[in-house]
Amino acid sequence: MRFHMNGSSDENDIVTATASAEHIRKFVFGGGADAPEDRLEIKIPEILQGAYSFYTWPCAPILAHFLxxxxQTLxxxxxxxxxxxxxxxGIVAAKCGARVVLSDNCILPKSLAHIQKSCLTNQLQPGVDIDVVGLSWGLLLNSVFRLPVLDLIIAADCFYDPSVFEDIIVTVAFLLERNRGAKFIFTYQERSADWCIEALLKKWKLHASTINMDDIGKQSGVDLLEFMGGHTIHLLEITLNEPE
Known part of the structure; x- marks a missing residue:
């Protein structure tokens, strides 16, 4: 099985939309006909002229609905x-009772500040209800060793450039080795059949499997195609290869 990854200039470069003002984007979870009272609304501040980390790309709401x-398991x-x-x-997981650490590149303070703003917009106090840390892929800095014991690692659309693929895999392999039994679950957008992580998974002794997405969103009455916008998006789970 080949796991083709995503990468495109529209996510690697600065978004050049003409709108400059920040706006709030709402995401609704649950509230379907079977349980209208079971509803969660998340408000995400976005800046269309900011770097790509200031915008909620299609992979994120799909992973959020999956969570x-x-x-009940979170x-x-x-x-x-x-x-x-x-x-x-991550904010959805925290609202569902998980103990969440949100991370982004430690050399991007504005991105980390925006994560904190997203938390505060949803009544989550950084350092109290949720944690925000700088963490650079592929580098085993102090922030990696200070992470708590983990049950689950998640990511949405992190595989945006082949130059970072191994950095991500190295970080994931290290964290899974330190947290036996944990899993890495992530969504990615497929744009190139030439990009895959199969060799990297083998190199770092990891195993990947696809997760069926057919029923995601149905509890909320959501059509995932609305988020995909014509793109092909996949959901994967990565675990350690256990010795035979």
Whole structure:
């Protein structure tokens, strides 16, 4: 099985939309006909002229709905979001009772500040209800060793450039080795059949499997195609290869 990854200039470069003002984008989870009272609304501040981490890309709401529909299993789970950006999946997990650490590149203070703003917009106090840390992929800095014990690692659309693929895989492999039994679950947008992580998974002794997305969003009456915008998006789970 080949796992083709995403990468495109529209996510690697500065977004050049003409709108400059920040706006609030709302995401609704639950509230379907079967349980209208079971509803969660998340408000995400976005800046269309900011770097790509200031915008909620299609992979994020899909991962967020996946987590929401498993919210009963998230209570008190310790979750790390890599490359959090606007942090929609991690914030949803925190609202579902998980103990969440949101991370982004430690040399991007504005991105980290925006994550904190996303938290505060949803009544989550950084350092109290949720944590925000700088973490650079591929570098085993002090921030990596200070992370708590983890049950789950998540990411939405982190594989945006082949130059960072191994850095991400190295970080994930290290964290999974330190947190036996943890999983890395992530969404990615496919844009090139030439880009894949199969060789890297083998090199770092990891195993990947696809997660069926057919039913995601149905509990909330959401059509995932609305988020995909014509793109092909996949959901994967990565674990350590256990010795035979």
């Amino acid at each position: 929401w529909e498993r919210r 209570m008190c789970k310790r979750i790390l979001e890599l490359g959090a950006g606007t942090a929609l999946p």
